Amino acid sequence: MKCLVTGAGGYIGGRLVPELLDAGHTVRCLARTPAHLRDHPWADRVDVVRGDVRDADSLRPALRDVDVAYYLVHSMTSGRDFEETDRLAARTFATEARAAGVRRIVYLGGLTPAGIPVDELSPHLRSRAEVGRILLASGVPTTVLRAAVVVGSGSASFEMLRYLTERLPVMVTPSWVSTRVQPIAVRDVLRYLVGSALMPADVNRAFDIGGPDVLTYRQMMERYAQVARLPRRLILPVPMLTPRLSSHWIGLVTPVPAALARPLAESLKYEVVCAEHDIARHVPDPPGTPLPFDRALALALQRVRDAQVVTRWSSAALPGAPSDPLPTDPDWAGGSLYTDEREREVEARPEALWRVIEGIGGQNGWYSFPLGWAVRGWLDRFVGGAGLRRGRRDAASLRVGDALDFWRVEEIERGSMLRLRAEMRLPGKAWLEMYAERDGDGRSRYRQRALFHPRGLAGQLYWWSVAPFHAVVFGGMARRIARAAEDGAERADAKAAGEAVARRR
Template identity: 75%
Template sequence: MDTDGQRDVHRLHCLVAGASGYVGGRLVPELLEAGHQVRCLARSPAKLRDHPWARDAEVAPGDVTDAASVAQAMRGIDVAYYLVHALGSGSGFEDTDRRAAQIFAEQAHTAGVRRIVYLGGLTPRSIPESKLSPHLRSRAEVGQIFLDHPVPATVLRAAVVIGSGSASFEMLRYLTERLPVMVTPSWVHTRTQPIGVRDVLRYLVGSATMPGEVDRAFDVGGPDVLTYREMMRAYASVAGLPRRLIVPVPVLTPRLSSHWVGLVTPVPASIARPLTESLRHEVICHEHDIAQYVPDLAGRPMPFDQALALALRRVREAQVVTRWSSASVPGAPSDPLPTDPDWAGGSLYTDERRLSVDVSPQALWKVIEGIGGDNGWYSLPLAWAVRGWLDRFVGGVGLRRGRRDAERLRVGDSLDFWRVEEIEPGRLLRLRAEMRLPGLAWLEMYAETDDEGRTCYRQRALFHPRGLLGHAYWWSVAPFHASVFGGMARNITQAAAKGLSAHQSKSGPRRARRPRLRPRARR
């Protein structure tokens, strides 16, 4: 409060409905960074615990279809963000969206909320609402419900949002990465105006402080108008994939193409179907009035290629921050979040091993930190040598680099054809592959303590394929993982149990590989 008892317009109390969703989970930290207080309305508050901002925001359990819980969450709120839609909940999602929006608008009015901010879909103005796809029709109807109610509303209408986790972007990602040759529906020629998630968030945050008399919808989009075909080819270029051959086939109806998308991508059919039905509509901005209230910055809104590069984390030499990197948190709005759906973020293959061992974590860590170089990799030395020879044959680094120090590692050290990406002494060693691969690969080794107080060795091999060749590579080597990675896990724990470390004896790894040795237990 100000000294005169009036609310501070620069520090607002914001409610975010849909904080566990794609945009909501990224909006909350932006609002906090802008100095606002945030309350999240969530059906499952536990889903928000993994967010790095969880301790800085209040969580109100509730559902937008339950008037009582919405009324409770609205108390003391200045700006209410509605980032919810029932897409994927079944054929009745339009009715659910309509009912929820009406409840939200009514309770906002009762609670004296200053403004409702809603992110909807960009719709073609030349087509009657009744002729729109169910998905776009519902988004338009929800926006109109907020505009028809007494509380001033800001309705932002966006087309494809470019960022890891966006359903439309994930469809674009998977189709382009997995299909070097695509027989596609005619909607690949449909024009759209994509926008980067960072610009969407900037407009959402800026909408909180709009003048009270503003009560309208705004078209928001990036500077580029592209067809889906052009976006697929741009994706392939930025991702370092060969040029994609795209052959449109008019006989593929939106319904048939949704089955095609469901077959090729992991995006659920309940989401893919209404989205693909919407792709037949050309959606481009007809005005840019939002700049009157949220002024454009230099280079913003950003071009498609730049938004795409950020979504793929290929700007300059930026480290890939991913949801599978357990020791990291997202560093930018375009990064994946812990609450993003499992099908978001691109394909990820994982081989995970876990063994308990009757030694201290320090003894286990000594073996982990001594791995590689002259000390070996604790399984099938000939297989590792062959892989190194193959890598050098195709111009890679091979195994010739060894390691800097026989006992200690630090971030940035080369380790054969790996690079030390992260190290938490006594707990975690993460290596990033620098061998020639059709994708990105990591190897993680942990010394942990389980719930029963036992020392546990955990090992994860991770592979993010690039294109169809990347998927083929993973499945071609998968049959050998039990021997390579399974043997490594067994022999590392056995070496620790015997009080050995790789640097103590070059023959240590070989002795640990004897078939008669078994781990004490598997968890």
């Protein structure tokens, strides 16, 4: 079958694509920025088309000849009008899917509590439910899969659970820690998504999907501590911690920013337990599945410890994050573009220098003024930004679209150039470029360029207020990156020499 995957750059979509390919399907991906998919390991096996689910003109060629269309997009953190945005996108997609003759739509939504009218749910659960209703009424046979907490390496729910439990041996928690939920392993979600492609044409309904365990969030934290071999956690629920307050608390403790933590926290105040398991009639469960919660935790933890996180919640851009144009564009509409440029000669091969550049951020840090970077991260978290806690998806390699602390990889030319786009809260747009080059005499050179396009007077004031610190931040960064490359080259040469001596013996 030919499948269209929307949201292929996101947490679920990025994992679904290879599963569909392995099942023998042909896959087309819809992306607003196709370049963001090019470094995925499956990129050369799929057809990528530029488009937006809200734009009917771009959907028509994307849906042409498609048998199954996966709808995996939502506007969880896109501002006050997200419900209208989701509604418009779902209606547009439904209309165009029917016109294109799509045989099935598959949508992953949220599990809703029994006995509570939809209009009394949190805005995000309400919007998820409405999108499901729109797609079911599209005239195209539709499968709506409704899941609660998805447990997998890199998922927002898992990272909330992980960081809260690991960092707080004693927790003062909101009352929702006593609410029952039915978590599900990400690999079971993917199995149901893939299996839904083959459902009979007369199936047009929603299915609840969940694992075998029904737990409170408190029990999930306790179970996490056991699986991770942590001391027992003391958890003290406090009723006055509202979802809004608890989202800021989550934002301070975990890498998940308050803008994303709030809808997750709002959902956790409802009891969300599967009312049926009818999905098994169409997608049978192999022995041992769905996975128990402890097994799902153990698998996710192992992936994190082995640095094999395929996709993360941060794969999706933050709301309000700057986008095109790039700093290489010739015309900046007459606006200012401030730059800070640094160069250093490096006594190491460009390959050694590139390894340092590609390994920047996360646990390796930013090679200059650690306290300054930390303070900037704290300030960004305080105003609802990403801060420095998003870290890296992979400890050694980067790909276009990856989140990197409060930056995102905008462009990468293997072995020579890395461009990062700022996603911290700024009165303007900012980029940081790093180059590993060889000069005319054959020597290695590190070149670094910071760019800032200010927005209004606030942007101008911001640039000139931080300019005095550039020598410390950017100058120190260039020096230490060059030194790290030289030190790494020396260690590699010493290791090679030792191995050569050992072979001669």
